[in-house]
Amino acid sequence: MSLIIAYIGKKGCVMAADKRKIGYFGDKENLEILETELYNGMIGSDDEFKRRADELGISVKITDDATKLKIVGNCVRGEVSTKGTFETKRRRIYGTTNGYQLVELLGSEVTSRKSGESGIIIFGNNFAKKMAENLISKRFKPSSSLKSKGEIFEEIIKEVALKTPTVGRNCDVLKQEPQFDASKSQRHLNVTIDNDVKVLVKFRQNLTEQIVQQNLEIEMASKIINKxxxxxxxxxxxxxxxxxxxxxxxxxxxxxxxxxxxxxxxxxxxxxxxxxxxxxxxxxxxxxxxxxxxxxxxxxxxxxxx
Missing domain, CATH: 2.40.50 (OB fold (Dihydrolipoamide Acetyltransferase, E2P))
Structure with missing residues (x-):
């Protein structure tokens, strides 16, 4: 339920991302039907989405305040995530001048890591991604500034949002432009990503400890003697x-x-x-x-x- 567009080049990196987040609950088979229709572009608006969800008996919650971009070191990080029954799957792109890395995580464990020097990277479902690619081919100007590229990406996200409820119109745009050649870029990305994953590991450990403590408090509170x-x-x-x-x-x-x-x-x-x-x-x-x-x-x- 996201659309992230990233440009990585010789002058820096710029990313744009929507802020939509959708949570739903209901019968598994009906959820699969709803997702298939969403990702194939068969549902074109928020109202249609809510009506179709009601028909299928699915409860939905739509918010447009999710933060999918973050500055980490001299990089911009974009992330999309999917919560499973036991673990959260994360797909991240870290971009800076003359370099990027694509990282996939299950929980806090890195399962895939790929690198490149330049290009346009798009995260999104097939319908949103194809529409964004088509608009980029018509509007993108390689010679334009990072600021202009970011503005174009933001316009594209808002236009895609008019055709699918999987993308929201609210956007964030971030850029970084340090003086890195390709070799220095990858060294910086390696250090930054390793540290960032360590932060995630620490966060998950603290979260686990908090959950354990909360469960203990609930258990002990039930044992307090009142008579x-x-x-x-x-x-x-x-x-x-x-x-x-x-x-x-x-x-x-x-x-x-x-x-x-x-x-x-x-x-x-x-x-x-x-x-x-x-x-x-x-x-x-x-x-x-x-x-x-x-x-x-x-x-x-x-x-x-x-």
Whole structure:
């Protein structure tokens, strides 16, 4: 669901990309029908697309704020991606003066990497790509400036968007023009791409850690005790009370690390003068208290079931 047009030459690199992103959900067979009609140019507008999706029972969400271009080092990077069941497939072009590389990734693993010195590269579905190629053959001027080439690419993307909902009219255009010969260009691309992939690996690792932490929080939150006995008083020192947890209760900190196991003691505080060793501690209506008279207790831990 993208159209990216890149020019790489002796004076630099310029890329233009639409900002459309489409998400859909529904029956797999009907999704394949919808995609086939989209990519063959049988659906010509957003309204037609929404109507056809409704007919097929497919839920769609169209946005035009995706960022597909980025400056990385002295390169412009364009990316299209497809989310699968388990991994995201990415196809990238990195361009600079006198050089480019095409990189394909599955997750954060590079599966293909090709290089070249100059040319016009187009990412898009067959219908959008053929239409863009036809318009470029009529309008592209090799002698024009990078700025002018970018403006032509932007006009072409907007024109293609009138014929297919797979491309949006909103565009980004970026250019880079360092002083690189072909050899220096490829050296710079190699270093830039290697570092950029490392950033992606780090990002995915952090994302995985966040997901694991979120799952842990969800799991532990479901174990927070809001009703029932949690232990008994085993020692009293002024308003500080030592409570031995029963065999079904553990104490956690705010990061869900265990501070006390069943049978171990935790510190609580009370203002009650009617407290004795052996008193049971309970939670009623999410309030921590003495079972015998509902005198409130406070603690700095989270009491959870095993």
């Amino acid at each position: 029932g006995d949690v232990g008994k008083v085993v020692s009293i020192d002024g308003n500080m009370v030592f409570v031995q947890l029963n065999n079904k209760t553990q104490a956690m900190d705010g990061n869900w690390k265990q501070l006390a196991k069943p049978g171990q003691n935790v510190i609580m505080f009370t203002e009650s003068e009617n407290i004795e060793i052996g008193d049971k501690v309970t939670i009623e209506d999410e309030d921590l208290c003495l079972k015998k008279d509902k005198s409130p207790l406070k603690c700095d831990v989270i009491l959870c079931s095993l």
